[in-house]
Amino acid sequence: MKKTLTIMIMLTLFGMSSIFAQINLDSGLVAKYNFNGNANDSSGYGNHGLVYGATLTADRFGNPNSAYHFNGLNNYILVANSASLNPTNAITLCAWYKPESFSNDGSTGIIDKGYTSYNPPYYQYRFATPGEYSSATYDMFSFSVTSNNISNGFNTPNHFYTVGNWYFLVGTYDGTTLKFYINNVLIQSMPMSGPLNAYNTPLYIGRNSIDPTGFLKGTVDNVRIYDRALSVPEINVLYIENNCSNMPVVSYSGLNSMYTTGDSAVILTGSPAGGSFYGVGVSGNTFSPAIAGAGTHTIVYVYSIGGCSKAYCNTATVAQGQIKVPVIQSSATDIKIIPNPNNGKFNLNFTNEYSENISIQIFNMLGELVYNESKHQYKGIYNDNIDISKLSNGIYSINIKIGERKTTEKIVVSK
Numbered sequence: 001m002k003k004t005l006t007i008m009i010m011l012t013l014f015g016m017s018s019i020f021a022q023i024n025l026d027s028g029l030v031a032k033y034n035f036n037g038n039a040n041d042s043s044g045y046g047n048h049g050l051v052y053g054a055t056l057t058a059d060r061f062g063n064p065n066s067a068y069h070f071n072g073l074n075n076y077i078l079v080a081n082s083a084s085l086n087p088t089n090a091i092t093l094c095a096w097y098k099p100e101s102f103s104n105d106g107s108t109g110i111i112d113k114g115y116t117s118y119n120p121p122y123y124q125y126r127f128a129t130p131g132e133y134s135s136a137t138y139d140m141f142s143f144s145v146t147s148n149n150i151s152n153g154f155n156t157p158n159h160f161y162t163v164g165n166w167y168f169l170v171g172t173y174d175g176t177t178l179k180f181y182i183n184n185v186l187i188q189s190m191p192m193s194g195p196l197n198a199y200n201t202p203l204y205i206g207r208n209s210i211d212p213t214g215f216l217k218g219t220v221d222n223v224r225i226y227d228r229a230l231s232v233p234e235i236n237v238l239y240i241e242n243n244c245s246n247m248p249v250v251s252y253s254g255l256n257s258m259y260t261t262g263d264s265a266v267i268l269t270g271s272p273a274g275g276s277f278y279g280v281g282v283s284g285n286t287f288s289p290a291i292a293g294a295g296t297h298t299i300v301y302v303y304s305i306g307g308c309s310k311a312y313c314n315t316a317t318v319a320q321g322q323i324k325v326p327v328i329q330s331s332a333t334d335i336k337i338i339p340n341p342n343n344g345k346f347n348l349n350f351t352n353e354y355s356e357n358i359s360i361q362i363f364n365m366l367g368e369l370v371y372n373e374s375k376h377q378y379k380g381i382y383n384d385n386i387d388i389s390k391l392s393n394g395i396y397s398i399n400i401k402i403g404e405r406k407t408t409e410k411i412v413v414s415k
Contacts (some may be wrong), residue, residue: 018065025237028228030084030094033205035059035067035190035221045084047203049077054206059221061168068206072102072131072217076207084111086124086198087227091145093171094224094238095127099139101163102217103130107142107208109218110169111223114201116210121151122210124199127169129161131217137161143171143180147194154180154188168239174229184239233313235296238301240311247310248272253303259289259318260397260408261367268299275303279359286314294320294367319397319410320367335400341412345388348398355379356403362388362411363397370396388413 032043039049051068055073059066068077079085091142097110110127125145132138140160144153160182161167170181178192200211205223208214222238230238254268265288268277277285278321279299281292287299296317303310335350348360355377362371388396396411 006313011174012160025234028226030087030227031203031223031225033077033223035223037065039068039205041079043272044173045082047079047082047085049079050204052076052078057219059297060098067096067219067221069219070206070216071213072100072104076215077205079203079205081200081202084194085203085225085228086200087225088195088198090174090226090228091125091172092224092226092228092230092364093125093127093169094222094230095142095169096221097129097169098166098219099129099131099161099163100218104131104214104217107211108214108216109204110206110220111212111225112204112207112209112284114204115146115198116199116201118210121149121197123148124197124201125171126209127171127198128208129216141167141182143169144180145173146197147192149197151177152190152192154178154190156182156187169234170230170238172229179229183398184236205314215398217296219236221267233300236300239310247305248303249399250275250301250303250310250312252277252312252314255287255299255314255316258395258410259316261290261294261320262408263289263291263318265291268301270301270303272303274305275301277301281318289318292302292316292318294318294363294397303373319395319408335407335409337398337409337411338372341414343415344391344413345385345387346411348384348386348400350400351380352379352402355401357401358382360384360386361399362386363393363399364391389415 029043030045031041031047033039033049034042039051041047054068054070054077057063057067057069058064093111095111106130107130108130112126113124115122119354123144123146128142130140138158140156140158142153142155144151168183172179173192175194179186180188205215205220252268252270254266265286268285268287277299280297281288282299297313298313298315301312338347340346357376358378359374361369364370370391391413393414396413398409398411400407
């Protein structure tokens with residue numbers, strides 16, 4: 001049986017109760033074909049496939065009867081149209097494919113949902129390959145989706161793949177960008193907008209939907225269709241998914257949920273030991289907020305043994321700012337931000353003993369200044385009601401500069 005990895009991510013916001021987020025690879029899943037002995041859909045939507053001639057074979061791990069082989073002559077799998085197979089706002093296609101040498105119609109579907117006739121835009125969405133059709137189209141992959149009755153997509157260069165090797169194809173559209181990944185690498189990306197078209201036609205695996213001569217040769221496994229765009233960490237998890245039923249629990253420690261760019265690097269400890277950390281700002285087993293920069297970063301720990309891999313993800317948000325400086329001598333005392341978390345409206349209160357210039361600046365997670373206020377030669381009780389409620393929910397840093405001294409606090413806006 002193939003194994004689906006679900007990664008738990010724990011976020012803790014400065015002493016607040018823990019919030020659990022989940023990378024859930026079943027979220028938005030509308031069709032899932034593991035091909036473990038049949039072409040049934042295990043997504044829960046009942047988009048079961050009817051097998052026409054395709055034969056069960058070993059998958060990429062050598063498990064028997066766990067993938068389908070197509071002979072390039074008359075084999076295919078047919079899935080009846082359903083509303084769930086017609087996403088409108090976003091989509092992800094996933095499939096593993098091991099090509100064989102063949103020459104067919106020049107554009108043979110791996111996953112293929114077509115137009116109503118052999119006319120533009122030809123296809124609703126698809127992965128395809130021409131095989132060795134001609135010197136102009138040779139051993140390449142393509143991915144396309146249709147919006148506003150216009151096909152949008154990519155072709156890899158010729159001679160892209162090697163016959164007999166497995167390839168993991170992922171195509172995503174999130175409403176603004178179309179992306180094509182192969183073997184966990186972003187191959188191509190382009191801006192795109194607009195709702196996806198739905199032509200209420202059947203879905204085919206292993207053949208061209210609108211050309212009756214276009215049959216695929218090779219082996220297909222682990223086909224998935226989502227009504228959302230998978231993230232890079234999610235694609236990574238699917239790619240490293242392996243035939244491992246006895247892997248230990250994988251996790252790591254040492255990463256806090258919040259930093260500023262002035263904070264020192266921290267040491268991460270993986271469990272079991274011996275794995276590798278990946279992510280922006282990561283070097284070996286250390287995470288540097290200064291190198292990562294402002295933003296929210298996903299840090300992945302991958303543990304591998306005996307050809308099996310398992311991953312654990314956690315996230316850290318880095319705010320633009322400095323390490324909090326202790327308040328001394330003529331700086332403010334008893335800085336209070338009430339309430340915090342808040343709905344964007346809060347009271348800032350502190351006392352300054354000497355006449356000094358004061359500036360209040362608020363930055364978002366991208367380091368962009370979103371609020372700025374200053375007072376000249378201010379002394380006494382500073383009491384100000386600040387309103388940033390027009391900003392989106394998130395974590396902000398507030399920099400309070402009194403004279404030459406600066407204090408950075410964190411604000412959580414949740415409306």
